Amino acid sequence: MIRLGGKRCLFVGLALLMLLLAGCSGEPYLSTLTPQGENGEMLLDLMLLTTALMSLVTIVVVIIFIYVSTKFRRTKAKENLIPKQVEGNHKLEITWTVIPIIILLIVAVPTVSATFKLDVNQEKIPEDAIQINVTGKLYWWEFEYPNEQIVTSQDLVIPTGERIYLKLKAGDVKHAFWIPALAGKIDTNTDNENYMWIHAYKEGVYYGKCAELCGPSHALMDFKVKAVSKEEYEKWIANMQKPTEEPTDAVAKAGQEIFAKSCVGCHAVDSNDPRPEAARIAPNLSNFADRERVAGIKDLTPENVKAWLTDPEAMKPGNKMTGTYNLSAEEIDAVTAYLLTLSKENQ
Template structure:
């Protein structure tokens, strides 16, 4: 890759690259890459863009010259231009030059495509494995080595290769964290994979990129990159499970949770597996993947999930639970933290 970066610098058109990198929000844009894969992808994108800009410039210059120089002028209505049949040399020229340009582009294309698709994990490799399952419209994350299950927020250590194994419970989804790596589809009944890493601690926005139904546009998730030590601590805490509720309201909420929610949701090991695992709910970044993380939004969600995410599987509890009960439930859910 060093060689390509060098040739990029030599390019006078590098200005465009600079211009583009000002584009978009940090943690969300492919143009501000924060991981190895995204960086190399961005380099390749810019490299191909530069070749294409070169082609565009040649075409536009010839084209503009032709339409200005040869437009019909007054007083030469009877002029008949020479009926040129073709020109073998010119035609060969604009056949061969594009072929050369494409070969130049093909070399890094092949090498990087193989590099980025290499998710083979040998025994003893220091990588983090994550099994990701797409659901309409949320993401389930399982760490087989750490034996942890969570949802919506994918926690990873910085600087380590993370191998993501994808599948889906229902329709085809696609797992995309623009700032860290390109997307791969999550297909029902099959597994696909990709790898990514993050240079810096921070939260990166992830989203579904394959039309999956009514709330496709709201199927967000977060990737939280933390230091390797913090990750170790977190995975240990996750295994221990959340601390027990302390306030009276939260305790009441726990009972309501057991009666109403546990057939689908799990806390720790206990509970259903068809809806997001809520063990570390209080530590999440967002309600429903995109709303601000506060009790008000949580209550609105419990009352009528379909209003926030059209087509969401979770039923409305507006008529099932009283406001008091929902308050208690929210207090309980906001007590579910693995942070000590």
Template sequence: MMKGLKKWRLFSLLAVMMVFLSGCGEDYISALKPSGQVGKEQFNLLMLATGIMTLVVVVVSVIYLLAFLKFRRSKVGENVIPKQVEGSHTLEVIWTVIPIILLLILAVPVVTATYKFADVAAMDIVDEDGNKTALTVNVTAKLYWWEFEYPNQGIVTSQELVVPTGQKVYFNLKAADVKHSFWIPAVGGKMDTNVENLNKFYLEFDKESKDLKDGVFYGKCAELCGPSHALMDFKVKALSPEAFDAWVTAMKATEGKVADKASTDLGEATFANSCLGCHAISGTGVSGAPGPNLTTFGDRNRVAGFLKHDEESLKAWIKDPEQFKPGNLMTGKYGELTDEEIDALATYIMSLSVEK
């Protein structure tokens, strides 16, 4: 009876694993379906390493099975000791040289790719007017959200990275508080963001994200950073170069935009009195704000990186951020806002957009 139960337990475990593994092939988040040149090269290295390991496992397994079958007691007898080959110089050379060859086959392309991905010299190239030619994004990881500054364009946003396709996008990575790690599984990465030093690398986006689920690639923090580490998501919109230029223009057009404390719109007035100290609604400027820039909040597909993008989710977040992201640094007197003010505030924030 117990043996039968154990078999069913194994079957159930395999069934559960199949459910989880079924999500590994999604284009918007899977490293096994790369959508950029960096991701494709890293995938090829993964396949090379897997091939070598599979070869080793197969060869060792075959040798083991042959020895097991050839020298089993039922065949050679109880008291037969097979010929011993210990001290064989030939065998010692073989099992020393073969691993070295396999390591070289793996190490050479890995080291070559590592130096290639670390080559960010193009970040400093300028044109005749002294303007940098490469698109650079300064990424700052915070508890538990992401800030993206485009220094050459003079704009800043958060939680949703917007990039053009068909060109290298260079990243300056840093952390504002504790160690995090920047990773877009379907495109490439990952790279740590540290408080003490600046890390640099680049990615390439081969295709637009509009046809993916939710119209975005998913980004993750890949370094355990606190109680809400699993909820530290960001999204990536990959646009055509023309659409990206239009987005940059729209962001620049928000310069000087602020919420008015004396506004007749209750949502705007509430925002100005309760939120403006931490959250900007202008896409121009530099990084370093205490809270996420909300200029494009209405264009996003998630609230707080993981909640459904609607007013009900936003109102729930405003009322109690700690309930959803324990340890986050959003503070304020939200308990003092009336339900009417929270309703109006959510409507106002959802209206912030540069794409509509």
């Protein structure tokens, strides 16, 4: 009998605990096991198929192992017994050759079929389809609606019930775009463009993440997909196309002046951003007050906005805003007041 010491028991226990926790998600909206769209369901079906086949093979192998270990175990009564030799048995050799081929075909056929269904490029995109350009940057996401001439960030808004086609690339280093409930991940590269489509059955908020290690704040590179009705989507488009309203509050006006001197070189507050893509080096803030998160990770509250403006490095290490300018407490209060007036939904 094998006896494990205290340290070995602890190690085995921790290993089993890590294995168990590896299958857990702290948030239900980050699970691939609850698909909310056509793309996600297709991938889940493949996962379930392969898992079922692997489980079946494992069970059969374990049963054979237990049977052979029990029947042919060495005992004093059978120590001179030589089991029947099956070397060269053509039936057995054909059987254990054909079975893996059948299993491979069962997996390959739906996998190849799904691959062709998910594959897309510019030529395959219907002319009347909604197209969105997605760019991954350190550590945020830009979403451009070229046909509507809208640029926004962090919140991807789509209508339900139809395929949305995405053109993806990276603006600095390699990232990966992943919405667990809607679609599998796809790389965003600096030297070429990738394409994919997503589809949401019902209205709701679906959370996405960067799935490629890209720097110290990789784990904080989050975004949201807001699926709304077709009517709500058209209303959102119309609101985003309107000019940004000027603030009326005195503090917010002062913040606007500070923003124009310190921040406008990187951030735009017009969703119809006329600047070329290379000049869009920071998130578009035209609908900042409509978002639920600051920097994509903190709740949108005045306190969190001020914390972000005061010390971006503490919230997202390695971000490009760190050290770009230093504002006094009064200036930060004013800029915060201005940012919280940047709303498109309440115009």
